[in-house]
Amino acid sequence: MYPSDMSDAQWQVLAKHFAEMNKRGRPRVRIARDLINAIFYVQATDGQTTDRR
Numbered sequence: 742m743y744p745s746d747m748s749d750a751q752w753q754v755l756a757k758h759f760a761e762m763n764k765r766g767r768p769r770v771r772i773a774r775d776l777i778n779a780i781f782y783v784q785a786t787d788g789q790t791t792d793r794r
Contacts, residue, residue, distance in 0.1 A: 743785075744785070745778070745781040745782045745784070745785035745786075746778045746782075747774065747777065747778060752774055755773075755777065756773075756774075759773040
């Protein structure tokens with residue numbers, strides 16, 4: 742986990758919106774929480790690549 746990752750409580754607020762989207766269309770390949778955490782990471786680091794694992 743990175744410091745920019747969402748907490749479980751924060752994810753619970755957003756998860757209900759993604760659950761509705763999963764009922765239609767193709768099954769998702771990636772987990773929505775991971776994608777949002779990636780967006781927050783880029784935002785927090787200004788896109789720097791020096792903090793990679």
